[in-house]
Structure formats: structure tokens, C-alpha cells
Amino acid sequence: MRYLHLFLILGLAWAGHSCASDSFSVAAERTVGQGGSMARFAIVGNTLYTVDNTNLRVFNIGGEQPLAAGTVPIGNNIETIFPMGQNLFVGSPTTMYVYNVTDPLRPVLLSSLPHVTGTPCFRDPVVVQGNYAYATLRAETRNCGNTVVESILSIMDISDLRAPRAVHRLSLTSPYGLGLRGNALFVCEGKNGLRVFDLSNPTAPAQRSYLPEVKSYDVIPLASALLLIGEDGFYQYDYSDLRNLRLLSKIPVTR
Amino acid sequence: MKLSPTFWAWPLLLGALAACQNEEVTREGYRPIYLSRQEATRVFASPARPLRQTGKIYTIGRWVLVNELYQGIHIIDNTNPSQPERVGFINIPGNVDMAVKGTQLYADNYTDLITLDISDPSNIRVMSRLENVLPQGNWTFPNQTDVVFECPDPAKGVVAGWEKAMLTNPRCRR
Numbered sequence: 001m002r003y004l005h006l007f008l009i010l011g012l013a014w015a016g017h018s019c020a021s022d023s024f025s026v027a028a029e030r031t032v033g034q035g036g037s038m039a040r041f042a043i044v045g046n047t048l049y050t051v052d053n054t055n056l057r058v059f060n061i062g063g064e065q066p067l068a069a070g071t072v073p074i075g076n077n078i079e080t081i082f083p084m085g086q087n088l089f090v091g092s093p094t095t096m097y098v099y100n101v102t103d104p105l106r107p108v109l110l111s112s113l114p115h116v117t118g119t120p121c122f123r124d125p126v127v128v129q130g131n132y133a134y135a136t137l138r139a140e141t142r143n144c145g146n147t148v149v150e151s152i153l154s155i156m157d158i159s160d161l162r163a164p165r166a167v168h169r170l171s172l173t174s175p176y177g178l179g180l181r182g183n184a185l186f187v188c189e190g191k192n193g194l195r196v197f198d199l200s201n202p203t204a205p206a207q208r209s210y211l212p213e214v215k216s217y218d219v220i221p222l223a224s225a226l227l228l229i230g231e232d233g234f235y236q237y238d239y240s241d242l243r244n245l246r247l248l249s250k251i252p253v254t255r
Numbered sequence: 256m257k258l259s260p261t262f263w264a265w266p267l268l269l270g271a272l273a274a275c276q277n278e279e280v281t282r283e284g285y286r287p288i289y290l291s292r293q294e295a296t297r298v299f300a301s302p303a304r305p306l307r308q309t310g311k312i313y314t315i316g317r318w319v320l321v322n323e324l325y326q327g328i329h330i331i332d333n334t335n336p337s338q339p340e341r342v343g344f345i346n347i348p349g350n351v352d353m354a355v356k357g358t359q360l361y362a363d364n365y366t367d368l369i370t371l372d373i374s375d376p377s378n379i380r381v382m383s384r385l386e387n388v389l390p391q392g393n394w395t396f397p398n399q400t401d402v403v404f405e406c407p408d409p410a411k412g413v414v415a416g417w418e419k420a421m422l423t424n425p426r427c428r429r
Contacts, residue, residue: 030356030357031315031316031356031357032315032354032355032356033313033314033315033316033354033355033356034313034314034315035311035312035313035353035354036311036312036313038311039311039313039352039354040351040352041352041353041354041361041363042354043354043355043356043361048354048356048361048368050352050363050368050389052389052390053390055390057388057389059361059368059385059388061356061359061361061370064383065370065382065383065385066361066368066370066383066385068385068388217309218311218312220312220313220314222314224336225336227312227314227319229309229310229311229312229321230309231308231309233306233309234306234309234312234319234321234331234339236333236336236337236339248336248337249336249337249338249339251306251331251339251341252306253305253306253307253308253309254305254306254307255307
């Protein structure tokens with residue numbers, strides 16, 4: 001038993017040491033990093049996926065250098081890609097697409113769920129947790145013709161990836177990126193600030209705070225802090241209290 | 256009756272004027288700003304610099320990467336989220352997106368996909384380059400709508416941006 005303790009202490013010391021070492025030490029283990037919801041690049045295992053306006057592009061990054069491994073046509077105005085397990089969630093103004101990448105170089109379309117019928121007036125990142133996907137749709141005035149549109153947060157039940165369904169929607173002002181972790185959901189509203197929701201009920205986010213002065217474009221909620229990028233700088237917040245986010249640091253933009 | 260040469264000259268002159276009106280239209284629109292292939296693919300590390308026009312964010316381990324729109328990537332040591340430290344900048348023309356696996360950073364450099372070795376943030380180097388595998392994206396046309404613009408000519412280099420200009424017979428519009 002004594003030895004077990006010693007072993008644990010040594011293990012902890014080693015872990016602490018490797019965290020503090022002076023290079024991309026975590027990276028050295030070939031781990032994959034994490035992007036925001038606006039990302040158009042995503043890595044799953046040994047494959048890099050990129051989306052452009054109409055295609056999903058596949059690159060094998062298992063070897064010495066990346067190899068272009070194919071292109072899968074998706075649709076129009078594709079904007080974002082979010083990896084979760086062996087699936088990719090691709091956002092477009094009108095539709096959320098789900099691709100399975102169990103066979104990494106041959107993505108298979110599982111489903112496509114239209115957000116709304118009508119014209120592509122939206123911008124549309126999507127993030128996923130558990131059985132639910134969350135997408136923001138930003139209404140834009142141009143190209144919308146006479147259609148009256150509203151910016152929303154759309155919540156989709158994805159427990160059956162082959163048949164996702166919209167279950168709830170919330171009105172928003174001018175959404176961009178979004179991020180979630182545990183019970184916290186953050187929605188960037190561009191020049192209109194940041195909204196913080198409690199996700200205790202995953203289909204009914206409850207707004208806990210609103211920071212109108214924080215111009216926000218995208219977020220990555222880590223365990224240690226919320227990373228936030230906006231036109232005024234890079235911010236980090238302690239979000240242990242969703243009603244009262246505490247600013248940890250800010251690297252301001254210099255103009 | 257013999258027609259004078261001036262008689263024949265009139266229709267020719269009118270025709271020429273009409274042709275001028277059809278072919279010599281000058282309008283305000285957008286003209287591509289070209290970068291030579293050499294300039295467009297110049298990727299290098301430099302000391303930390305201020306954030307100016309922020310783009311996307313990415314994180315791995317204690318590092319945070321912040322895109323500087325179309326310029327490159329800020330490297331931030333985020334060991335202490337209360338005191339993040341800018342430690343360097345990677346100049347990547349046309350860059351918007353990034354992803355990291357292990358010590359390798361994948362980034363778009365206009366239409367090229369480049370791989371960078373970032374194991375030592377003070378000595379970043381390009382490991383490989385896949386040319387023209389990413390789409391033109393934002394570069395094929397100006398951001399503005401309902402405008403005319405000079406159609407890009409790949410022979411002139413990489414389109415790095417757009418400037419307002421008086422254009423003669425612009426053929427492209429959106």
C-alpha cells in the first residue's frame with residue numbers, strides 16, 4: 001500500500017512536470033487540439049477534413065505529409081464543421097448535415113436536417129453535446145428577398161443521427177459562434193455582446209447573464225476558462241458562476 | 256451622281272461612335288490586388304506582435320492560437336489564463352483556418368494547405384505544402400454585392416484583396 005502511494009505521487013509529479021515543460025508537450029503525444037465553432041478545419045484521428053463553400057475535402061495526415069484523399073460535394077454555402085466522435089456536423093444556412101467517418105477517407109452522409117425552408121439568409125455554426133446539437137442562425141438582410149427571417153438558436157435532438165429533429169428554438173439578435181461545456185452554453189452575438197445560458201435542461205436553455213459590451217465572434221469553453229475572441233481582443237473568463245462571469249484576462253486589439 | 260467621300264464617311268463615323276459606346280464603358284468597381292506566388296507563399300515566424308484584426312481561435316494543451324485575419328497566427332502561452340503571454344507570430348499570407356495534431360499545425364495559405372512543425376515555438380518551420388488543394392474562397396470576388404469587378408487572372412498571381420478603381424469594360428459582376 002505504501003508503494004502504491006509512492007507510485008501515485010511519482011505519477012502526479014511526472015504529470016505536473018510534463019505540463020510545465022517548455023514545448024508543445026501535450027502535443028507531443030499526437031493529441032488533437034480544439035477549435036471554435038466557426039472552424040472550417042477539423043481533425044479526426046489521422047484525417048483532416050476541411051469544408052469550403054460546397055465541398056467536404058479529405059486529407060490523410062497519417063504519413064509524412066498530408067495527402068489529398070478526395071472531395072465530397074455537400075451542398076451550398078457550407079460554413080462550418082464540428083467533429084464529435086466518429087461524426088462530423090456540418091453547418092450550412094439551410095441545413096445541418098451529419099457525416100459518419102468510421103471509414104475515415106470515405107465520409108458517409110447519415111442525414112441532413114433543414115433548419116428552415118426558404119432562402120439562404122443565415123450563417124450557421126453547430127456544436128454538439130450528448131443527444132443534442134445547437135446551431136445559431138443569423139438572419140442577414142441581403143439576398144433574403146421579401147422573406148421575413150429571424151435570428152435563432154435551434155436545438156436538435158440527434159439521438160438518432162439518421163433522423164435528427166428540431167425540438168426547440170430561441171430568438172437571438174445577431175449570433176456568430178457558440179460553445180458549450182457541461183451545463184454552460186455561450187452564444188456570441190457579434191457587436192451585440194455575449195449571452196450565457198444554463199443547459200440543465202438541454203432542450204430549454206435558460207439565460208443566466210448577458211454581457212452586451214463584450215463584442216464576441218467565437219468561444220471555446222475549457223474546464224479552466226472560457227476562451228473568447230472578438231473584435232476588441234482575446235478574453236478569458238471564469239464561468240463557474242453563470243450569473244456572474246469573472247474576467248481573468250484580456251489581450252486587447254491594438255488599432 | 257457621284258457621292259462625295261464625306262457621304263461615306265458619315266455612317267462610318269457614327270458606327271465608330273456607337274462601337275465606342277458599346278465597348279469603352281468606364282465604371283467604378285473593384286480591381287484585384289495581386290501578390291506574386293513568391294510573396295503569397297512566404298511563411299515565417301517572427302516575434303510576438305499586437306492583435307489587430309482577430310479571426311478564429313484554436314487551443315491545444317497550454318497553447319492558444321489566434322488567427323490574425325489573412326496575416327497569420329498569434330501564438331499565446333496560456334499556462335496561466337489570468338496572464339496569457341504572446342510568445343510569437345507565424346506569418347501566413349491569406350490564413351483563416353488552422354488545426355493541430357501533435358506538433359503539426361495545418362493551415363491554409365491562400366489555396367495551399369501547409370504543415371508546420373511547431374514543436375519549438377521559437378523555431379517554427381514549414382514541413383510540407385500541398386498546392387491548390389483549397390478553394391479560392393474569399394478571393395474569387397470582392398465581398399461587396401451588386402458590384403462590377405475585374406475578373407481575376409491567375410497568370411498575374413494570387414488575389415490578395417480588392418481595391419476600388421475605375422474599370423474599363425469590367426466583365427465580372429456579383
